[in-house]
Amino acid sequence: MREIRPGVIPVGALDWDRRIFDELIPLPEGTSYNAYVVKGSTGTALIDTVDPTKLEILLGNLGELGLDRLDYIVANHAEQDHSGVIPRILSRYPSARAITTPKGKEFLKLLLHVPDEKIQAVQDRETLSLGDRTLEFIHTPWVHWPETMLTWLREDRILFTCDLFGSHYATDELFVSELGRVYWAAKRYYAEIMMPFRGPIKGHLEKIRPLPIGIIAPSHGPVYRKPELILDAYRDWVSDRVKNEVVIPYVSMHHSTAVMVHSLEKALADRGVPALPFNLTVTDIGELAMALVDAATVVVGTPTVLTGPHPAAVYAAYLVKILKPKTRAIGIIGSYGWGGRTVKDLAGILQGLPVEFLEPVLVKGLPTSADLLALDALAEKIAEKHRAYGIL
Ligand code: FEO
Numbered sequence: 001m002r003e004i005r006p007g008v009i010p011v012g013a014l015d016w017d018r019r020i021f022d023e024l025i026p027l028p029e030g031t032s033y034n035a036y037v038v039k040g041s042t043g044t045a046l047i048d049t050v051d052p053t054k055l056e057i058l059l060g061n062l063g064e065l066g067l068d069r070l071d072y073i074v075a076n077h078a079e080q081d082h083s084g085v086i087p088r089i090l091s092r093y094p095s096a097r098a099i100t101t102p103k104g105k106e107f108l109k110l111l112l113h114v115p116d117e118k119i120q121a122v123q124d125r126e127t128l129s130l131g132d133r134t135l136e137f138i139h140t141p142w143v144h145w146p147e148t149m150l151t152w153l154r155e156d157r158i159l160f161t162c163d164l165f166g167s168h169y170a171t172d173e174l175f176v177s178e179l180g181r182v183y184w185a186a187k188r189y190y191a192e193i194m195m196p197f198r199g200p201i202k203g204h205l206e207k208i209r210p211l212p213i214g215i216i217a218p219s220h221g222p223v224y225r226k227p228e229l230i231l232d233a234y235r236d237w238v239s240d241r242v243k244n245e246v247v248i249p250y251v252s253m254h255h256s257t258a259v260m261v262h263s264l265e266k267a268l269a270d271r272g273v274p275a276l277p278f279n280l281t282v283t284d285i286g287e288l289a290m291a292l293v294d295a296a297t298v299v300v301g302t303p304t305v306l307t308g309p310h311p312a313a314v315y316a317a318y319l320v321k322i323l324k325p326k327t328r329a330i331g332i333i334g335s336y337g338w339g340g341r342t343v344k345d346l347a348g349i350l351q352g353l354p355v356e357f358l359e360p361v362l363v364k365g366l367p368t369s370a371d372l373l374a375l376d377a378l379a380e381k382i383a384e385k386h387r388a389y390g391i392l
Contacts, residue, residue: 001064002174004215004223005156007039007133011046011061012219013054016170021081025192026286029185030170033081034219036160037065038153040130045072045099047151047160048219052084059092069093072128074135075100076162077148078107082219090118099128101139103147122149138207140164142200144193150208157214163193164204165230167221176222179229184290185221186230190237191289196324198238205235242296242326244391246382248277249288249316250301256335256366261301263372264333267379273386277301280312285319292325296389297382299358300346304336308345317349324353329385331358331378335365358382 003009012035018027033050035058044067050058062070070093075083078100086098086108098114100107102121108114122128124139136152143164151160169185176182194201216224216231224230246268252258258279265275276295278288292298298320302313309317313334320327330353332346343360350357361378363371386392 001061004036004158004174004217008153008156008158009037009039009065010174010223011035011037011058011065012048013050013057014170014172015051015054021168025168026284027168028284028286029168031168031220032170034217034223036217037062037067038130038133038135040133042129042131043071044069045074045128045130045135046070046089047074048076048082048162049073049085049089051081055085055088058085058089062092070096071130072096073098074151074160075104075108076151076160076219077145078104078111079145079163080111082162083108083112086114087112090114099137101137101147101149103141104149107145107147140200140204140207142197143204144197152211157212158217159208159211159213159215159227160217160219162219164201164218165216165224165234166218169221171222173222175225176229177225179233182222183233186233187237187293188286188290189220190234191293191323192286195237195289195293196322198324198326201234202238205231205238237293240326242328242389242391243294244273244386245291245295246273246275246297246299247288247291247295248275248299248301249280249283249313250277251280251303251310251312252301253303253305253310256363257301257303257333259367260333260335260361260363260371260375263367264299264375264379267376268382271379271383272392273379273383280316288316288319289323292320292323292327295325295327296386296391297329297331298325298327299331299333302332302334302342302346304334304340304342307340309334309342313346314349317346321349321353327353327355328389329356329358329382331382332360333362333375333378335363335367337365356385
């Protein structure tokens with residue numbers, strides 16, 4: 001079997017075929033559930049496990065290693081794709097204990113019914129000796145659950161980060177040396193899963209800055225032999241810097257809203273502001289989430305259905321609300337036939353985001369030339385703001 005370092009062996013599973021995660025997140029490139037055996041002179045640890053669908057692969061890999069004894073199962077994160085088979089691994093290796101944060105202990109008991117006596121909670125920066133190797137546990141709550149931690153293998157300078165720095169990207173390549181396609185998979189992962197926790201992640205990046213990291217080994221996607229590749233990408237994504245871009249998630253029933261979107265897009269382009277329209281009837285929400293990572297402005301486009309926004313626009317607005325991008329300004333445009341509460345309903349969903357709300361442009365029926373002038377004015381207002389942000 002391949003090794004990351006002598007005695008540090010990947011034993012997880014690839015999932016080439018999985019196409020959705022949490023019944024929500026598209027996985028166009030599959031995923032992997034990475035788990036790692038760390039052999040020390042006096043103890044052996046398994047870092048993370050696999051999704052329950054891949055138990056047999058993990059057991060097969062442990063069998064291939066001839067691992068008769070396991071002392072510790074480190075649960076960096078209690079979500080089922082990493083911890084779901086801990087009860088089965090504990091049955092196979094009855095002398096092992098699960099190692100996790102105090103909050104992780106609660107979750108392992110609550111979600112997986114792991115017996116209390118089988119779990120050892122560790123404090124922030126607590127260490128565990130495997131003889132000639134030392135594991136140090138670094139609490140990093142909210143990436144992306146409250147119990148998460150990282151595991152630092154001191155002597156080998158390997159940081160096991162579970163979801164943090166991960167990517168839903170199935171590949172036979174163990175290491176990534178150039179970001180290439182993995183950059184986009186990692187950005188998609190950040191956008192869909194980590195972006196709401198931009199604040200805590202900034203703090204965690206500072207917390208791990210003093211570590212002389214040689215390798216970052218996440219539990220999804222390839223291992224980073226050049227940690228700066230992914231650390232620099234994360235530093236950029238979590239920074240307060242925004243890009244001169246306008247994301248326009250929209251839906252149109254009778255083409256009037258589409259006319260408005262394309263008119264706004266052209267008016268923005270004329271002012272040097274690139275627009276990224278996403279037709280919500282065909283959009284992969286991961287692509288939309290990725291665009292939200294950097295864009296300075298979002299404009300939601302919707303027709304009025306019955307008395308309010310189209311459900312697809314409600315969904316998009318709700319995504320923006322829960323993903324909490326660093327977007328600075330949000331607008332609403334759309335067409336209606338005889339009235340309704342479209343702006344009020346969408347604004348209600350978006351309420352609470354630390355953004356500036358732009359004057360909405362709602363028009364009756366097919367947009368007239370006067371309506372298109374209002375969109376021109378909106379484009380000018382957005383360009384002004386982007387100049388004020390120093391990005392245009
Ligand atoms: Fe990969 Fe939050 O689990």
